[in-house]
Amino acid sequence: MISNATRSLSVTDHLRxxxxxxxxxxxTKLQEVRLSEELGVSRTxxxxxxxSLSAAGLLDYAPNRGYxxxxxxxxxxxDAYEIRxxxxxxxxxxxxxxxxDNSQREVIEESLATGRNILNRSTTMDDHxxxxxxxxxxxxxxxxxxxxxxxxxxxxxxxSFQIPRVSNRNIIAFGLDELRQRHDEHYLIYExxxxxxxxxxxxxxxxxxxxxxxxxxxxxxETR
Amino acid sequence: MISNATRSLSVTDHLRxxxxxxxxxxxTKLQEVRLSEELGVSRTxxxxxxxSLSAAGLLDYAPNRGYxxxxxxxxxxxDAYEIRxxxxxxxxxxxxxxxxDNSQREVIEESLATGRNILNRSTTMDDHxxxxxxxxxxxxxxxxxxxxxxxxxxxxxxxSFQIPRVSNRNIIAFGLDELRQRHDEHYLIYExxxxxxxxxxxxxxxxxxxxxxxxxxxxxxETR
DNA sequence: CAATTTTAAAATGTATACAAAATTAATTGA
DNA sequence: TCAATTAATTTTGTATACATTTTAAAATTG
Numbered sequence: 001m002i003s004n005a006t007r008s009l010s011v012t013d014h015l016r017x018x019x020x021x022x023x024x025x026x027x028t029k030l031q032e033v034r035l036s037e038e039l040g041v042s043r044t045x046x047x048x049x050x051x052s053l054s055a056a057g058l059l060d061y062a063p064n065r066g067y068x069x070x071x072x073x074x075x076x077x078x079d080a081y082e083i084r085x086x087x088x089x090x091x092x093x094x095x096x097x098x099x100x101d102n103s104q105r106e107v108i109e110e111s112l113a114t115g116r117n118i119l120n121r122s123t124t125m126d127d128h129x130x131x132x133x134x135x136x137x138x139x140x141x142x143x144x145x146x147x148x149x150x151x152x153x154x155x156x157x158x159x160s161f162q163i164p165r166v167s168n169r170n171i172i173a174f175g176l177d178e179l180r181q182r183h184d185e186h187y188l189i190y191e192x193x194x195x196x197x198x199x200x201x202x203x204x205x206x207x208x209x210x211x212x213x214x215x216x217x218x219x220x221x222e223t224r
Numbered sequence: 225m226i227s228n229a230t231r232s233l234s235v236t237d238h239l240r241x242x243x244x245x246x247x248x249x250x251x252t253k254l255q256e257v258r259l260s261e262e263l264g265v266s267r268t269x270x271x272x273x274x275x276s277l278s279a280a281g282l283l284d285y286a287p288n289r290g291y292x293x294x295x296x297x298x299x300x301x302x303d304a305y306e307i308r309x310x311x312x313x314x315x316x317x318x319x320x321x322x323x324x325d326n327s328q329r330e331v332i333e334e335s336l337a338t339g340r341n342i343l344n345r346s347t348t349m350d351d352h353x354x355x356x357x358x359x360x361x362x363x364x365x366x367x368x369x370x371x372x373x374x375x376x377x378x379x380x381x382x383x384s385f386q387i388p389r390v391s392n393r394n395i396i397a398f399g400l401d402e403l404r405q406r407h408d409e410h411y412l413i414y415e416x417x418x419x420x421x422x423x424x425x426x427x428x429x430x431x432x433x434x435x436x437x438x439x440x441x442x443x444x445x446e447t448r
Numbered sequence: 449c450a451a452t453t454t455t456a457a458a459a460t461g462t463a464t465a466c467a468a469a470a471t472t473a474a475t476t477g478a
Numbered sequence: 479t480c481a482a483t484t485a486a487t488t489t490t491g492t493a494t495a496c497a498t499t500t501t502a503a504a505a506t507t508g
Contacts, residue, residue, distance in 0.1 A: 044491075063230050064500065271490090288491075
């Protein structure tokens with residue numbers, strides 16, 4: 001199990017992981033005693049975790065009836081990308097208005113350089129490449145979200161990432177060329193941020209996420 | 225205390241109310257024993273409530289250090305309206321795409337009629353008028369959010385309402401004429417929804433919320 | 449036999465006791 | 479006196495026992 005400050009937090013991480021990975025499919029009833037026996041802790045941290053995941057939107061809850069892994073209809077999953085586009089667009093706008101500090105610029109520039117390097121060198125798309133791209137992509141998006149200086153926005157973005165398959169780290173496996181296009185868009189967004197062009201940054205970011213959405217929808221169609 | 229299915233839920237409602245009303249100002253440390261004595265319940269439901277409000281973004285939490293009522297900088301409050309605008313805009317678009325069912329149309333039409341009536345009859349703005357307008361306004365916005373058929377979106381909108389003073393029920397007290405303008409915008413939005421004009425509905429809704437934002441910002445400036 | 453009621457089992461909600469961590473107070477030593 | 483350390487207190491985290499509600503199984507009745 002993931003190690004954390006408290007058992008409650010560990011259990012929360014563990015269960016979230018199980019749900020997002022599909023180990024606990026939608027509809028699964030999560031019973032406190034069963035889980036406490038399985039994970040070797042008392043009901044107290046289990047209850048805390050269930051409540052937390054319910055607030056995060058991963059579980060359905062009814063008083064006196066407990067928690068159930070909630071269903072994620074495909075339509076909602078597609079919508080989640082639209083929502084992410086709007087939220088990250090807003091984040092880009094706020095960040096353009098407020099500016100990036102030195103350390104934030106550094107992080108973004110490093111993510112751009114690392115991404116550029118691996119995309120130039122690679123001819124095939126293995127797990128290594130996907131892993132690196134996933135990290136640099138997340139660093140880019142997370143930094144902009146952080147620089148927007150808005151907790152509500154960050155919290156909401158966090159929520160949208162808790163929808164299975166909607167995340168900045170899980171790169172949808174489209175071709176290298178497409179990956180390069182997405183990376184070029186990062187450059188353009190960064191330029192707009194440096195130029196403090198708020199509306200442009202917002203539009204570019206929204207369109208960028210929309211492109212990712214198209215790939216995700218295509219991937220979804222193919223796997224089913 | 226508010227009556228609910230469980231003590232945990234009652235305590236949650238009670239504390240939320242206290243925070244949003246300003247009874248528990250930002251920075252207040254919420255200690256479990258103290259609250260449990262004050263509210264006459266054990267620590268268990270108190271802990272559940274604190275966790276829930278923390279997930280909702282009203283409290284800051286640190287392991288082994290407890291919960292503190294979080295600060296809401298004015299800038300974040302203004303941003304919250306931008307976020308609301310985007311989210312409700314998306315809701316309008318999804319609803320236009322998916323359509324309203326009969327009962328939803330009924331609710332909206334009744335809210336429009338009730339609002340029209342009271343705005344035509346009234347010459348001054350007392351608490352009665354504000355109460356009715358608040359209700360009809362909330363009914364209008366809530367119904368569209370519900371009709372968007374997207375849980376993530378609804379959940380996020382719910383979050384933005386938990387920021388003090390950002391809510392569809394708390395009408396910012398601008399003049400009757402302005403209230404009439406806002407009400408006319410409701411009509412236009414409803415028309416766009418009926419015509420299934422997705423982009424138009426989204427734009428109208430976003431602009432509508434932006435207008436409310438301007439009034440809110442103005443009101444904030446005056447009260448400080 | 450089917451439908452309803454009653455009863456038993458199991459699950460969630462709450463209180464409380466104990467453990468561990470953090471905070472505060474007291475003590476020690478320079 | 480002041481800093482660092484230690485001890486005491488307070489606060490949060492966890493386990494467990496009991497209460498209440500829900501769910502299921504069994505019994506009853508028409």
